[in-house]
Amino acid sequence: MSSTSGPAIRIRDLRIHYPDRALPAIDGATAAIAAGETVVITGPSGCGKSTLCRAIGGFIPELIPARVGGEIAVDGQSVWDMDSARIAQRVGTIQQDPDAQICTLRVEREVAFGPENLCLPAQEVAARVDECLDAVGIDHLRHRETTDLSGGEKQRLAIASILAMRPEILLLDEPTANLDPDGAKGLFDLLGRLRAERRMTLVVVEHRIRPLRSMAPRLLVLDRGRFVTRHARGWIDPRDLGARAGAPAREAPSDKRLLRVDRLTFGYDTALFRGLSFDLRRGEIVGLIGPNGGGKTTLLRLIAGLATPDDGRIELDPGARTGFVFQHPHHQIFERTVTAELRIDGPERSTGEFDRWLAAGRLERLGDAAPLSLSLGEQRRLTLLTALRREPDLLLLDEPFIGQDRRNVEWIVTTIRAHCAAGGGVLLVSHDVALVEALADRLLYLDREPRFGPTREVFAALRAAARTPFLPEFWEGET
């Protein structure tokens, strides 16, 4: 609990401006968070949520250079006057990617890492390790190598290793962004328990708010660098896509089969799937959901010919081509300029062709820009454009909506629908089950017992099997 009677965190007229950006990331934000309170900070991508987390955690400007103004005080003390390591004993920060915050090679050592840095006696370190592993429910994993853990287990480990520092405030920056629905639900349950048992101040940056409702959080909406009371919704409601509740948004898929997967078997240590069969028709979007490690990306790699099945067949319509858009755009960016990036997929076939492509991707003034200097949304549009430029019949999309704001999601949806309308097909991997429900004609749920069929029927089967985190209604709702 906080040691003072004032707010645990006070933010007053905060301004943060990164040196390489034209506009400030935070522009006059003011808020107060009481000790023991649970606050959810939400808002569109790029509105400054992560910047705010890093500033409260003391990483800006000490580790991340930026011009700062205004004030952030933790327990009445300005973070600008404290070393980030000192702040860390009051504020524990959990980052988006659980894998990127693990420093050691074994679970037990990871939890001990912080207390050892505090020079605590070895017995005290051991006691904290035991307590924190138990608190997050991964005591059985204590001797495992950190590289062997699932995404959900890694996020629990990250929380345990922060709890071992005994912070009063827990700051979580989109902690479910890289988790499957099962892992995300488990994390939300854990946060609820920690709040009840430890009365910690919880600040959670999150797009998906409904599962947090049981904790009765106060909602703070950040928009263009400041907290707002009335806001234009910056994220997408699947109902806006007009494909639900019997509102047909586009023509039904044709009967011409584009892809047939027949009794496919593949695995590493154990078989990921055995005898998997499904098909995809021209004009159709097939959604692909399931837990992390279930083989979704591997299935896309097999279809793209990047891996060889152990058994079974993958048949594409003769002459059909695939285009593959990876989860992280920077993996598919190779050239120095945006135009040169388009040129990889072939020379300009007609005058102004590249300009038309750039205009289609809302990148018209960025032809000479370095692709890696673009925003995440612009990079995503560019990688989708380069895939489309190869004129694929089948588009394989791996989590295209992660980290994308409303405008980008709408652009991606419009683009893939246009691709289907032109006779192409889309196999779409996404953890956003509500969006998948709105978009997919048929659904493949990939787990130990795969299910394939019309979207409604697969969700009905998952409902009957009580796979709650994979149901759209678990995530949907007013925010």
Place this chain on the structure above:
Amino acid sequence: MIRRPAPSPDAGLRAAGPAANLLLLGGLVGSAFASPSLIVRGVAFGAVLLLAGWSGVGVSRFLRSLRFVLLFSAILFVAQALSVREGAALLDGFLRVTDLGLRSGAGITLRFLVVLASSLLFVSVTDPDRLAGTLIQAGVPYRYGYLLILALRFVPFFQRELRIVREAQRVRGLAVSVRSPAGIRRAVRYTFLPVLVSGLMRVDSIALSMKGRCFGLHRRRTAPSAGRLRLADGAAVGCVALLAALSILAAQEGWA
């Protein structure tokens, strides 16, 4: 594509402390250099294979990992055997092979094999976390000790990133060859840069994570406990003692 499961962390030398494994490595390498006897070197190489099997590495898999070393060893043996002209001739013609040449080739080859195989065994069975802890306890500044752990944390990361980037190249139809200067330039741009970008992003996150847990706050930090001695520690020390005894015996008896 079905791979065998990872060995138990308690199998054989994996259960031994880093100090015991370091001593064993020193003993094996020392015997290969200190004793001129082929028998001692042969026993040392045999011991490495047995210990690899005992530690769950698998002798055939271990030998597969050493296939380039074995190939180079064979070349080394042939080159040495042919270059020594002294001794009784076993083959005398266009090529001259002598008994001394064969012995010299076998000696150098076995020494080379013992050094590399024991080093591979050490890397395969030693927990880097515990090794770093041992180094820190031995007086190495903890920032340097953690460099080792972080470097090892990045090995699987870079392997994965490299695979993804190569697959991205295939998807985009990019042929990357290093057979010409232009090809090397393309390889650097198309492979090295994307992997570097991923690496830098990862370094940023890990730096925040370490700073967020007070790394570097004090000059010293609590050292992890060394752990109790186990049978595997005794086995490693016993193995070194046996090799030392064998080396002394070989010297006294004048074994070749």
